[in-house]
Amino acid sequence: MSIANDIRTAFSRRDNALNQLLLINVLVFVGLVLIEAIMRLTGTYLEYYPNVIRQFQLPADLSSLLRHPWTLLTYAFTHEGFFHILFNLLNLYWFGALVREYLGDRRLVSLYILGALAGAAFFLLSFNLIPALRIYPNVSLLGASASVTAIIMAAATLLPEYTFNLLLIGPVRIKYIAAVVILLSIIAINQGNPGGGIAHIGGALIGFLFIKQLQAGRDLGRPVQAVGEFVGGLLSGRPRLRVTHRNTAAPAAAAPVKKGTLPKPEQDEIDVILDKISRSGYESLSKDEKQKLFRASQK
Structure with a gap:
């Protein structure tokens, strides 16, 4: 089977959200690497590649954002640098598998998207409202870190005592891993990467709120799921039809329900x-x- 068929199969399955998120990130990364290589070989890199990457990265400048509104999401699937994508996808795989196992595919995707939007919101608000950050000209945001941090925090909020066996360290509870992630994000703000650190904190906050609201009976991911179903319906070309049936037969008498036959609450x-x-x-x-x-x- 060809690579194209493998990719098509991965996206055709409904219970494959984690692999689909990983695959989208890899495909975007590989595509940009190939484009960059071709432009370097043809001598057009300096002229055209900045405009290519501009279509994916999230700009802090609001006027530029208005011209590229799709970057509110595309930045969260785009990486520059092998180790950048490697660490993000490893964390997405480990913690995403945990969230998916407990909450399912739809909520995993919702959490990823909400993490991206929260990270973007924190990034944009900070660089447009905090005077100290205006010293950084032409700042932009790239990478899945905000989404991944949302998933890490959600997993830690959901199952704080769950233990990972870390290489060279041993068993560590997930709540401590999440605490280290937050600490590293704060350090990043102080050491020359304020955009990334601030976006991580936004992702962490939405991951925490997502689980707390879910435990309270409210699913913050429902709007994301609704938009996804609408877009999926448009792409598939199969509009959602509402079908009603008229029953002309006389209604059958309802069977009496005996006491004690209803399923006991779980x-x-x-x-x-x-x-x-x-x-x-x-x-x-x-x-x-x-x-x-x-x-x-x-x-």
């Missing part, structure tokens, strides 16, 4: 599973317990 069982997570960590759950948590999160 909340008590879910509480037991959550207590187990707080005591032993998420990794201690069985596959059946994880599936019950996932089903409960869909209600």
Whole structure:
């Protein structure tokens, strides 16, 4: 099977959101690398490449943003530099798998998009309202870091006692990893990368709020999901039709419901599973317990 068919298969599956996010980032990176190589070989790099990358990066200048509004999202799928994309995608894979397992594909994508928008909002507001940041001319933002930080913070808020085995360090609870990520973001503000650090903090905040609101019964990702379904319907060419049926037959008598035949609410069982997570960590759950948590999160 060709690479093109592999990519087409990856995007045709509905339960493949994490791999799709990873793949989009890789495809954009590879595309820009090829364009840059061609322009360098043809001697047109200095003339044309800045305009190419301008179509992807988020500018701090509002007038430039008005001419390139799509960069509010494209910046979060664009990287320059191998190690930049490597670390972002490794974190997206590790923490995204955890969020996806518990919350599902749609909420993972929603969190990624909301993280990108929150990072963009913090970046734009800071560089346009804080006088001290105006010393940086022509500032722009690139990379999935805000989205990835949102996913890391969401995972830490959702399962703070979950443990990762880090190379050369050993087992570390996810809540401490999130704390280090926030600390590094603050350090970045002080050491010459204020745009990136501020965007990370915006992503972290939306990741925390996303889980807290979800636990309160409110899904902040519903607008993102609605827009995604609308765009998907347009691209597929299959408009959503509302079909009604008229039943001319006489309605059948409803069967009587006997006391005690309704399914017992699962909340008590879910509480037991959550207590187990707080005591032993998420990794201690069985596959059946994880599936019950996932089903409960869909209600």
